[in-house]
Amino acid sequence: MERVTAKYYIETPLDLEKSAQVLAGEQSSGTFIAVPGETEELKQRFAARVENITVLDTADSPAIPGVISSGGKYQRAMIEVSWSVENFGYNLPVLVSTLQGNLYELTQFTGLKLMDLELPASYAGAFKGPKFGIEGCRKFTGVYDRPLIGTIIKPSIGMTPEQTAALVKTLATAGIDFVKDDELLGSSANSPFDKRVDAVMDVINKHADQTGKKVMYAFNISDDIDQMQRNYEKVLKSGGTSVMISLNSVGLSGVKKIGDMGELAIHGHRNGWGMLNRHPLLGIEFSAYQKLWRLAGVDQIHVNGIQNKFWESDDSVVKSIEACLTPLLGGYSILPVVSSGQWGGQAPETYRRTKTVDLLYMAGGGIMAHPDGPAGGVVALQQAWQAAVDGLSVDEAATKYLEFGHSVSVFGKNK
Known part of the structure; x- marks a missing residue:
């Protein structure tokens, strides 16, 4: 047996x-x-x-x-x-x-x-496991030779659907691959879920018609199971390719129910992770944690980031990325999501430590607060990863690339 x-x-x-x-x-x-x-x-x-x-x-x-x-x-x-x-x-x-x-x-x-x-x-x-994983997410976005570059809608909560859509239009024009709701935003008083989906997908669909590139937007569908299913169907009918679920809030059974639907990529946000892992002798290590969520059907999962704003060490982050990229049950591919206090300056060290571009590299303030605006932030991240793969240092990349140099002048000082 x-x-x-x-x-x-x-x-x-x-x-x-x-x-x-x-x-x-x-x-x-x-x-x-x-x-x-x-x-x-x-x-x-x-x-x-x-x-x-x-x-x-x-x-x-x-x-x-x-x-x-x-x-x-x-x-x-x-x-x-x-x-x-x-x-x-x-x-x-x-x-x-x-x-x-x-x-x-x-x-x-x-x-x-x-x-x-x-x-x-x-x-x-x-178990069906992840329907899309790394290969499927690359196919959705048309990105094959570098990390997917993504961002989070900021401010986290308080923007109207129209304001959110306007920001997504700016990001799409700049070449962003992925955008997501913040985990704090579900269906708020001034941003009802259905209206936000309508406004954002109108922008994304028009951009895709004009350019052939469809931005992957992960709408936060976290709710009770019946409402999650309705939210999922709304995104699907609107032409979306992804939804986000707060894994620890919804639980394995809820996530599996949505994952088994199998038509949208599942972005797994691990908010609440610290209470499960932060103590060195209590809880669960990420290598075990991510296997359970792979079984439930999650296609993308957060792993924190190098030189992050939280408590986790770089060694721990690297181990988490390696765990996601280790084959499970002959498949069950899952895309590591690098996030928390990221900007282009961490790209060279991330690549040096992991030697992979199979990542979704997320920057919130690192894009939104770029001195050239969100468009400059997207370009700077693309430049940072090209420099990382080419073996350039942060200083060398700042000299070679204008937008990345501008980001160093702001975020480099903070670091």
């Missing part, structure tokens, strides 16, 4: 083997005391197995509250635990309840984080 295997980073003052067995029992057939129905036959078929324990370092104080060490030391280790697919089948909520359920409550652990998971081959037949 196929099995799902999860890797955890743990901390405990107790015996590692016994603590790992408590986790395996709690998340499968066991409980805190033997019960009559837990026969050897049942355990053989349904009990989780501790497959491996790799001992790491020790700490003098606990990472999170739990049992107090009598000896003053807290052992850290990597453990691998596996479950038979029979336990949850192809039910994503029950899978996540198994991988990330009550185990975070176990007093035996003063630190526990899901680091990665291995999925059996049969999952490729059970």
